[in-house]
Structures are given as structure tokens and as C-alpha cells.
Amino acid sequence: APNGRGNKDDIGMGARAHFVFVPLMYQGHVIPAVDTALLLATHGALASVVATPYNAARIRPTIDSARRSGLPIRLVELPLDCAGVGLPDDADDVDRIPLGLEPNYFRALALLAGPLERHLRAHPPHPTCIVSDFCHTWTVGVAASLGVPRLSFFSMCAFCLLCQHNVERYNAYDGVADDNEPVVVPGLEKRVVVTRAQAPGFFRAPGFEELADEIERARADADGVVMNSFLEMDPEYVAGYSEARKMKVWTIGPVSLYHQHAATLAARGNTAAATVDADDCLRWLQGKEANTVLYVSFGSIVHADPKQVVELGLGLEASGHPFIWVLKKADQYGEAVREFLRDLEERIAGRGMLIRGWAPQVLILSHAAVGGFVTHCGWNSTLEGITAGLPLVTWPHFSDQFLNEKLAVEVLGIGVSVGVKEPLVWQAEKKEIVVGREVVEAAVRSIMDGGEEGEERRRKALALSGKARAAVQEGGSSLANLLDLIKRFEVDAGDRTTE
Numbered sequence: 001a002p003n004g005r006g007n008k009d010d011i012g013m014g015a016r017a018h019f020v021f022v023p024l025m026y027q028g029h030v031i032p033a034v035d036t037a038l039l040l041a042t043h044g045a046l047a048s049v050v051a052t053p054y055n056a057a058r059i060r061p062t063i064d065s066a067r068r069s070g071l072p073i074r075l076v077e078l079p080l081d082c083a084g085v086g087l088p089d090d091a092d093d094v095d096r097i098p099l100g101l102e103p104n105y106f107r108a109l110a111l112l113a114g115p116l117e118r119h120l121r122a123h124p125p126h127p128t129c130i131v132s133d134f135c136h137t138w139t140v141g142v143a144a145s146l147g148v149p150r151l152s153f154f155s156m157c158a159f160c161l162l163c164q165h166n167v168e169r170y171n172a173y174d175g176v177a178d179d180n181e182p183v184v185v186p187g188l189e190k191r192v193v194v195t196r197a198q199a200p201g202f203f204r205a206p207g208f209e210e211l212a213d214e215i216e217r218a219r220a221d222a223d224g225v226v227m228n229s230f231l232e233m234d235p236e237y238v239a240g241y242s243e244a245r246k247m248k249v250w251t252i253g254p255v256s257l258y259h260q261h262a263a264t265l266a267a268r269g270n271t272a273a274a275t276v277d278a279d280d281c282l283r284w285l286q287g288k289e290a291n292t293v294l295y296v297s298f299g300s301i302v303h304a305d306p307k308q309v310v311e312l313g314l315g316l317e318a319s320g321h322p323f324i325w326v327l328k329k330a331d332q333y334g335e336a337v338r339e340f341l342r343d344l345e346e347r348i349a350g351r352g353m354l355i356r357g358w359a360p361q362v363l364i365l366s367h368a369a370v371g372g373f374v375t376h377c378g379w380n381s382t383l384e385g386i387t388a389g390l391p392l393v394t395w396p397h398f399s400d401q402f403l404n405e406k407l408a409v410e411v412l413g414i415g416v417s418v419g420v421k422e423p424l425v426w427q428a429e430k431k432e433i434v435v436g437r438e439v440v441e442a443a444v445r446s447i448m449d450g451g452e453e454g455e456e457r458r459r460k461a462l463a464l465s466g467k468a469r470a471a472v473q474e475g476g477s478s479l480a481n482l483l484d485l486i487k488r489f490e491v492d493a494g495d496r497t498t499e
């Protein structure tokens with residue numbers, strides 16, 4: 001059907017650019033991809049989001065409600081062949097991938113290439129651009145075969161990307177024997193010190209050797225970068241990364257600001273298994289004074305060690321501040337930890353709230369009562385904290401989180417570190433790194449009532465929040481980039497073919 005005519009689904013037929021988002025099927029990747037798709041659709045482009053069944057179920061309510069309100073957005077659900085790569089059937093839920101079999105999961109994802117291409121050919125309009133998570137190397141072939149450009153999507157910051165890039169480009173770890181030896185990141189004006197343990201490179205882990213190289217090639221060959229970040233936060237690093245990669249970087253964030261209503265925020269990234277009612281959270285926060293509540297969460301992957309749960313709980317209690325603490329997979333703890341949590345809840349009734357499972361994070365962070373964020377420094381969480389104008393207690397676990405911590409503490413001046421120096425490996429053997437209750441208490445006190453220094457951090461955080469919000473508004477850099485992106489990939493409706 002040339003020009004997309006004859007398609008039963010007339011949503012988006014007026015759109016002249018069609019972006020196909022292919023996120024990695026982890027919450028930290030799916031959520032910002034969906035937000036970006038929604039933003040593009042708001043400005044008239046057709047956006048399709050590809051998801052495997054488990055993830056499609058999570059985002060369908062958000063996409064369906066956007067469609068009902070007339071936005072040109074589609075969900076493309078493709079089955080994941082787990083059995084074919086030796087994974088259990090339920091491994092589409094990444095929490096259920098057996099330890100050590102993560103590389104197989106990436107093999108299963110690569111098998112989506114054929115079905116995706118067939119789907120896109122069968123459902124016009126022809127894409128004008130594939131926006132692929134940078135981890136998906138198989139989308140290179142899909143884009144080539146469809147004859148369309150492919151952009152790399154990052155929910156990461158330019159500071160992190162440039163540091164990691166320079167370390168590798170200048171072989172900064174050559175001759176460094178110890179993973180914990182400090183190394184200065186080459187090619188930067190600012191002195192940034194990392195270790196190989198903290199910044200090994202993306203997917204530089206056992207079992208991923210081939211994939212890591214492929215990812216690097218796919219990143220180098222991309223037609224541009226779409227980044228969930230905003231220019232005013234770290235402009236020299238955005239420019240530096242663009243120059244290093246010799247490609248256009250569209251910073252279009254913070255994408256969480258797409259959501260302006262409690263209802264869509266409560267549904268963001270939500271699962272059917274959401275464990276807390278958003279209204280209950282809001283009611284609880286309503287009674288608290290401005291900037292007094294601490295929000296504590298380690299994102300969608302980290303499942304805290306039992307000993308750590310106890311130390312963290314006691315540290316929060318000792319800090320004297322009200323808090324909301326999110327515990328992922330709380331039902332998997334043994335009886336001792338569960339009892340500890342029940343007792344803690346009794347002692348802190350009214351002052352502390354425990355959420356066991358999924359929390360409406362951005363809804364909570366944007367509430368005036370919240371005044372600080374204890375975060376694992378996943379990029380989405382870090383940016384959401386920045387957007388809310390909050391000082392951070394930084395507690396990185398793995399991946400880009402150590403570099404995000406450096407950005408928050410050393411570049412932006414809005415964070416206090418708990419002092420973790422090496423990663424808690426999330427796939428292989430688990431290192432036991434437990435942060436003591438006194439350290440937790442001290443870090444919390446220093447962001448919540450840290451005197452002059454504390455005030456300075458809060459002032460900087462608020463200024464950044466203002467810049468973040470301005471970026472997505474009329475005249476702002478992120479909105480301008482978003483519109484530029486659409487314009488760049490618009491086609492004359494008459495030119496569109498579906499082959």
C-alpha cells in the first residue's frame with residue numbers, strides 16, 4: 001500500500017516521520033524510550049515502540065491511553081524465543097534470567113530482527129528512522145535492509161559516555177594491573193579519576209566479549225545519538241562526545257517531564273504487580289512539611305543484600321528524617337529480614353513508609369514534601385532527582401552508576417557519596433560490600449541538614465531543576481532538538497514507500 005494508504009489503523013497517517021523505538025527490555029531502558037516516543041508523537045511524528053510480551057504488558061496501559069487521546073503511537077509486540085536459546089520460558093522477565101545465562105538473553109533478542117523487519121514491512125507507513133537502544137547490534141541489519149537510518153538511544157549522560165569513550169580510545173588502562181588503581185580519564189579539561197572496576201566499558205564482562213565489540217562497532221556506525229539528558233547540565237561533554245563520535249547528538253530530556261498528570265505518572269513503567277496505590281503515597285506526603293522527606297530507592301534491578309537492608313534501615317531510622325523506602329523483591333528475603341522490616345515499620349509508624357515492589361517514583365520525587373534522594377545513580381533516577389531539584393546521596397552499584405555519581409558529586413556539586421568504590425557485580429559472583437548504618441545516617445544528615453554546604457547543594461540542585469524544566473519548554477534546547485529530530489526525518493508523504 002503505497003503512502004501507507006489502505007492501512008486499517010489510521011492513527012499516524014498524517015504523520016510524515018515514523019520513528020521505530022527498539023529499547024532493551026529492561027525498565028531503565030524501556031521507560032525512557034516510551035517517554036521519548038510519547039514526546040515525538042505529541043509533536044506529530046508517528047512513533048512505534050517494540051516490546052516483547054512481558055514488557056508490552058507493562059507499557060500497554062500508557063500507550064493505549066495515549067492512543068485514546070489521539071496520539072500517533074503504536075505498540076509492536078514481538079514474541080521472544082526463550083526456548084530456542086536455552087532459556088526458561090519466563091526469561092522475558094529479566095528478573096528471571098538464570099545467573100550466567102544473560103548472554104543467551106541477548107541472543108534471544110537478536111532473533112527479533114526477522115520478525116521486526118517483516119512486521120514493519122507489513123504495517124505501513126514505512127519507518128523513516130530506527131531509534132535503537134545502543135545495546136542492540138542486530139538493529140543495524142534491520143535498518144540497512146529497510147533502507148533507513150539508525151540512531152543510538154541512550155538514557156545516559158554525555159559526561160559518562162565521554163569519560164568511558166576516552167578511557168577506551170586512549171587505552172588508559174593499558175599496563176594497569178589492579179582493577180582498583182586510580183586512572184585519570186584522558187582528553188578532558190577537568191581531572192576525573194576512575195578505576196577499571198568502576199568504568200570497565202559497556203558489556204566488558206565475561207561471556208559478553210563478542211557482544212561488547214559488536215556494540216562498539218554499532219555505536220561508531222550509528223547515524224546519530226538520541227540522549228535522555230539536557231544540554232545545559234554538561235554542555236562541554238555533550239559537545240565533546242558529539243565531536244569524539246563525529247555524529248549529531250540530540251539531547252531531548254528530561255523525558256520524564258512528558259508526564260504532567262498524576263495519573264500518567266502513576267502508570268509510568270508500572271506493572272500489573274504495582275504494590276502501592278499512588279493516592280496513598282500522595283496522601284502520606286500531604287501531611288509532611290516541604291523538603292523534609294527522603295526518598296530511597298535503588299532502581300529496577302538491584303535487590304539489596306539482606307545485611308545491607310538491615311544497616312540501611314537502621315541508618316534511616318537513626319537519621320530522624322521522614323522517608324519513603326522502596327524495596328524490590330521484598331518477598332524474597334528470609335524471615336529474619338522480613339521480621340526486621342515489620343518491627344522497623346512499627347517503630348517508625350507515621351515517619352517512614354516502606355514500599356515493597358514498584359513505586360510511582362517520579363510522582364513521589366516531584367512532591368514538594370520530598371527533600372532528598374538516596375539513589376543507586378541509575379541514569380534515569382539521577383536525572384529524575386535532578387529534575388526534581390533534589391540533593392542526592394549517591395550509592396552506585398554497577399554499570400554507568402559510578403560515572404553518574406562522579407557527575408553528581410564532582411561536576412554538579414549536588415551529591416554526597418556513601419563511599420562505595422567498587423561494583424557489586426550483578427551477574428557473576430556477589431561481592432559483599434555493606435555500607436554501615438553510621439555511614440548511611442551521616443550521608444542522609446549531610447544532604448538533609450548539612451548546614452551551609454547542604455544549603456549550597458540544595459541551591460545548585462534547584463538551579464539545575466530550573467534548567468532542566470526550561471530545556472523542554474518553548475525556546476528550550478531539548479524541545480528544539482526534538483523538533484529538529486522530527487524535521488530531519490520527515491519525508492514528503494508522496495515519497496513514502498512500503499516496498
Ligand code: UDP
Pocket residue numbers: 026027028029031268269297298299300301302326357358359360361362377378379380381382384
Ligand atoms: N522506577 C520506578 N519505580 C520503582 C523503581 C524504578 O518508577 O519502584 C523507575 C525510575 O523512575 C526510573 C527507572 O525505573 O525511571 C529505573 O531506571 P534507572 O536508570 O534509575 O535504574 P535501573 O533500574 O536501570 O538500575
